[in-house]
Amino acid sequence: MAITKQNLRALNGDEAVAYAVKQSDVDVVAAYPITPQTIIVERFSEYVHNGEVNTEFVCTESEHSALSMSLAASATGARVFTASASAGLALMHEILYVTSGCRAPVVMAIANRALSAPINIHCDHSDSMVERDAGWIQIYVENSQEAYDSTLQAFRIAEHSDLLLPTMVMLDAFFLSHTLESVNILADETVRKFVGTRKIPLIRGHGGKLVPFKLDPENPITMGPLDLHDYYFEHKRQQEEAMQRASGIIKEIHDEYARISGRKYGNGLIEPYRLEDAEIATVCLGSTAGTTKTVVDQLRSKGIKAGLLRLRTYRPYPVEDIINALENVKAIAVMDRSHSFGAQGGPVFHEIRHVLYDASIHPPVVNYIYGLGGRDMPQSLIHEIYKDLQKILETKRVEKPVQFIGVRE
Amino acid sequence: MTTEKKGWKEIPIAGVCWRPTTDYLTGDWRTFKPVRDKEKCNRCLMCHVFCPDGAITWNSETEDIGFNYDYCKGCGICKNECPQEAIEMVLE
Numbered sequence: 001m002a003i004t005k006q007n008l009r010a011l012n013g014d015e016a017v018a019y020a021v022k023q024s025d026v027d028v029v030a031a032y033p034i035t036p037q038t039i040i041v042e043r044f045s046e047y048v049h050n051g052e053v054n055t056e057f058v059c060t061e062s063e064h065s066a067l068s069m070s071l072a073a074s075a076t077g078a079r080v081f082t083a084s085a086s087a088g089l090a091l092m093h094e095i096l097y098v099t100s101g102c103r104a105p106v107v108m109a110i111a112n113r114a115l116s117a118p119i120n121i122h123c124d125h126s127d128s129m130v131e132r133d134a135g136w137i138q139i140y141v142e143n144s145q146e147a148y149d150s151t152l153q154a155f156r157i158a159e160h161s162d163l164l165l166p167t168m169v170m171l172d173a174f175f176l177s178h179t180l181e182s183v184n185i186l187a188d189e190t191v192r193k194f195v196g197t198r199k200i201p202l203i204r205g206h207g208g209k210l211v212p213f214k215l216d217p218e219n220p221i222t223m224g225p226l227d228l229h230d231y232y233f234e235h236k237r238q239q240e241e242a243m244q245r246a247s248g249i250i251k252e253i254h255d256e257y258a259r260i261s262g263r264k265y266g267n268g269l270i271e272p273y274r275l276e277d278a279e280i281a282t283v284c285l286g287s288t289a290g291t292t293k294t295v296v297d298q299l300r301s302k303g304i305k306a307g308l309l310r311l312r313t314y315r316p317y318p319v320e321d322i323i324n325a326l327e328n329v330k331a332i333a334v335m336d337r338s339h340s341f342g343a344q345g346g347p348v349f350h351e352i353r354h355v356l357y358d359a360s361i362h363p364p365v366v367n368y369i370y371g372l373g374g375r376d377m378p379q380s381l382i383h384e385i386y387k388d389l390q391k392i393l394e395t396k397r398v399e400k401p402v403q404f405i406g407v408r409e
Numbered sequence: 410m411t412t413e414k415k416g417w418k419e420i421p422i423a424g425v426c427w428r429p430t431t432d433y434l435t436g437d438w439r440t441f442k443p444v445r446d447k448e449k450c451n452r453c454l455m456c457h458v459f460c461p462d463g464a465i466t467w468n469s470e471t472e473d474i475g476f477n478y479d480y481c482k483g484c485g486i487c488k489n490e491c492p493q494e495a496i497e498m499v500l501e
Contacts, residue, residue: 103423164422203421206429213425222426234417235424241417 003262006184013144013176014039016183017083017109017169020151022047023191027078030058030069034088035121036173037111041083063088067095067106074104075223077214079155079198082106085173086113086127093131099166100135100239102224103213105158105198106166108136109151111177112286112337114373122374123173125285126338129347135239137167137246138314140285142265144181147171149263152186152195156253161201163242163249164213172287174374190260246316269318271310272325274300278307280389281326283352284335285311288370288377292335295382306386317351323359326352331392332365333385335377339369345402364392367402375406431480435462439483441498443476449495450474456487456496 011019018040021029029048031041048057056073060066063084074080084092089110099106110128114120125140132138137157141147150169158167171177186194203213203221211219227235247269254268265271273293275281282292289310299306309325311318326332334353336346343350349367356362368385371377385405392398421427443456457465457474464481465474488496 101423203425204427205421205425206427208427213423222430223423225424225426225430227424230414231420231424234415234420235422237417238420238422242422 004186004190004260006186006261009183009185010180011144011148011183012039012178012180013147013171014111014178015043016144016148016181017151017171018043018047019183019185020148020191021081022053023186023188024081024152024155024195025079025192025197026053026055026081028056028058028070028073028080029082030060030066030073030080031082032060032063032066032084032088034063034085036113036177037083037085037088037109039177040109040111063091064095067092067099067108070106070108071095071099071102071104074099074106075102075215077198077200077212077216079159080104080106081108083109083111085111086115086121089127089131090115093134096131096134096136096166098224101235103164103239103242104166105164107151107154107158108166108168109147110168110170111173112170113173120373121173123175124337124372124374125170126372128168128170129338131168132315132347135165135243136315137165137243137250138170139167139312140170140314141176141312142271142287142289142310144171144176144179145183145263146265147176148183148185149257149261149265152191153250153253153257155195157246157250159198160249160253161199162245164201165239165242165246170286175287184261184263186261194257194260243316247313247318250313250316265312266310267321269311269313269316270321270325271312273308273310275307275309275325275329277305279305279330280332280386280393281307281309281329282333282335282382282385282389283309283311283326283348284337285314285348286337288335288337291377291379292382295379295386298379298383299386304386304390311348317355319355322352322355326356326363327359327361330363331389332363333389334365334367335385336367336369337371339372345369349402364398366392366398366400368405369402370405377406381406434479436464436477436479436481439478439481439501441483441485442478442501443481443483443485443487443496444499445474445476446495446497449493451493453492455490455492459486459490461486
């Protein structure tokens with residue numbers, strides 16, 4: 001299919017997500033407002049009020065209920081969307097596991113915000129990083145355009161018959177959620193064709209009869225029963241298998257979307273930037289990648305072989321792609337916008353070092369914890385990181401494997 | 410647990426039951442077993458009404474109640490509710 005006609009609009013990240021949901025013919029949205037996600041549900045409730053969408057919109061009394069309701073609606077075969085952030089996502093914690101365990105393909109947008117205390121409404125990745133083990137696909141976006149594109153892709157990914165994995169799309173609080181950007185919007189008809197309707201696979205229910213995998217009084221099945229030591233483990237093993245399949249399917253859907261939109265984000269899992277011949281490189285997620293690309297360009301213009309690896313999907317974790325992208329880099333700095341207290345570094349750092357253990361060479365990998373609670377990450381600080389990497393390259397020595405950058409001493 | 414255990418590739422996803430849950434004979438959870446004194450029992454069916462597992466049923470042929478020990482977990486509610494004090498809980 002050729003690249004289709006698009007409309008350029010000025011939207012912030014939240015509005016871009018809401019617009020994607022509006023075009024995706026969602027049956028149920030159950031949500032509770034929390035800064036900085038509020039605009040998503042606010043805009044969407046306007047679409048409902050104006051009769052622009054055919055969606056059951058439910059204002060719940062808490063995030064725990066919002067996701068519980070989303071899960072229940074999804075179990076009936078509905079297409080479901082919700083959104084949250086920070087403490088709201090933390091309150092959903094229990095139901096995140098129930099949703100993925102029930103294989104309910106709910107799509108959720110997260111406007112990444114710090115966790116209390118002290119209370120803070122600004123950006124860091126602490127809220128979604130702690131949920132990386134919950135069995136959800138996680139996609140971290142760099143800008144509002146990607147927030148729009150990824151939300152559309154998320155419905156296809158989550159509802160894919162071979163996956164049935166709930167999917168989170170993460171956008172950085174305020175840097176993306178509240179910042180107006182130019183966003184190219186596909187025509188409604190193009191989105192309808194791309195996203196399609198939710199297809200319900202068949203499953204062997206009671207007595208081994210093949211029935212649709214949904215709660216249906218005509219063909220009753222039991223969902224979410226007690227599952228003890230005799231079968232629970234097998235069901236968890238199935239979830240891992242679906243995650244393994246997800247990498248290929250995310251790439252396919254990303255490529256299909258690229259053909260109609262003209263927009264690609266690396267291979268859909270990772271986005272290497274000027275990495276081919278890079279000697280020093282950083283690894284990061286989210287909007288910081290945009291600033292880092294500018295820094296890389298500045299360094300390249302001075303002849304410094306700098307590069308960047310942006311992780312787009314954090315679950316499934318693109319192990320092979322990361323190894324291939326970083327194998328020839330001589331010194332690596334991982335930027336973490338969250339911290340694991342007492343663990344010597346942040347989660348992205350741990351997992352980058354972990355996959356490089358299997359690579360043929362072992363470059364020095366250092367960690368910078370940055371931007372907690374929305375602390376800005378300007379070009380000057382990113383330049384400092386690359387300077388440190390150059391020093392490591394020259395001296396072949398790592399003085400401090402884990403550092404905090406942008407914090408006052 | 411009476412079914413043969415299958416591997417993860419063979420079972421439906423998400424814990425969807427492929428056999429009726431009645432295949433699980435929950436009666437083996439029981440420690441105390443309800444035993445009825447047929448002389449004292451006047452067939453009022455209070456035990457049938459209160460049994461949380463539906464394990465006490467009325468047999469219209471014999472015109473008498475019967476305990477289904479495959480599913481009776483031995484909770485003792487029938488003993489507690491019996492107005493005739495006709496049920497005794499006996500250690501298995």
